């Protein structure tokens with residue numbers, strides 16, 4: 513577990529965080545620009561020294577009143593928004609340089625050669641090792657930056673918006689590698705982002721920051737399904753559920769997913785039967801009816817119960833939190849529909865899911 517207590521004050525901005533972050537999976541630090549995500553990450557890395565701070569990782573103290581472990585002695589890998597690679601060194605040279613520095617700082621580190629090979633394989637950069645950074649695309653550079661961070665055998669990986677400087681196509685190219693890191697690495701990752709789609713794909717745990725404070729934190733869906741998030745997600749409001757692929761309809765190119773006690777049909781993405789998958793269901797794609805409707809084009813019609821009703825930014829809209837067999841989800845409906853249906857907490861309803869995306 514990463515136990516973080518930091519207080520830092522600059523003119524016009526202060527950071528006050530007391531949080532325990534899990535020592536496994538991906539924790540996303542999520543918030544608007546200027547909310548303090550990068551500053552918090554830099555405090556964890558030791559790049560920023562909070563005047564009063566206590567920081568420990570799995571019981572090992574990195575900072576308190578008596579202790580200050582400098583960045584190069586913390587067992588971390590850091591991925592920046594843009595990988596700053598040495599232009600005169602090849603990709604391999606860059607990776608080795610990072611390793612050498614880390615070996616000097618942590619002479620007891622485990623077999624680093626193995627780590628380098630593993631990092632190269634994981635990020636798919638084997639064919640780039642002899643190239644100079646100038647001959648890499650933005651996406652390739654970021655993959656090298658990630659491999660460099662991994663090659664030092666970190667016990668904690670810190671990533672500061674690694675996709676932010678990439679265009680959409682490059683982002684799509686790098687995302688699968690991030691997913692691999694999520695699936696195959698045993699070390700925890702702290703991932704700064706302000707992009708809801710990245711958070712939906714990668715995060716297990718979500719920390720929502722605003723004004724230098726943590727406003728909400730918890731398992732991904734527990735936070736995403738809150739009606740009173742300090743950040744309005746608008747079109748991106750929705751949940752992410754875990755599911756298993758249980759049936760393939762070859763004729764109509766559909767997959768049936770088992771999500772808790774509920775079944776969902778989604779487009780066939782090629783996932784295999786038995787695969788564990790993530791499904792993203794946006795609030796705008798869920799509608800509510802009083803009764804089960806026959807003759808609808810919508811495949812997924814399920815019984816649910818209204819849990820609570822909250823506001824949306826636009827006065828015409830409401831956000832409804834519902835329990836269904838598969839967990840908790842959100843529906844965005846007009847206030848007029850909510851009034852006409854006389855929706856109230858505890859009501860039994862039917863939900864129609866217009867689209868659910870496999871992530």
Ligand SMILES: Nc1ncnc2c1ncn2[C@@H]1O[C@H](COP(=O)(O)OP(=O)(O)OP(=O)(O)O)[C@@H](O)[C@H]1O
Nearest residue numbers: 522523525543544545546547548549550551552706
């Ligand atoms: N060295 C500094 N001195 C003074 N103020 C700073 C310093 N570094 C950052 N800030 C301010 O602290 C606030 C938080 O910045 P930070 O970079 O942590 O935000 P962020 O949530 O990561 O934003 P972004 O998504 O844009 O990177 C901002 O208002 C920023 O201007």
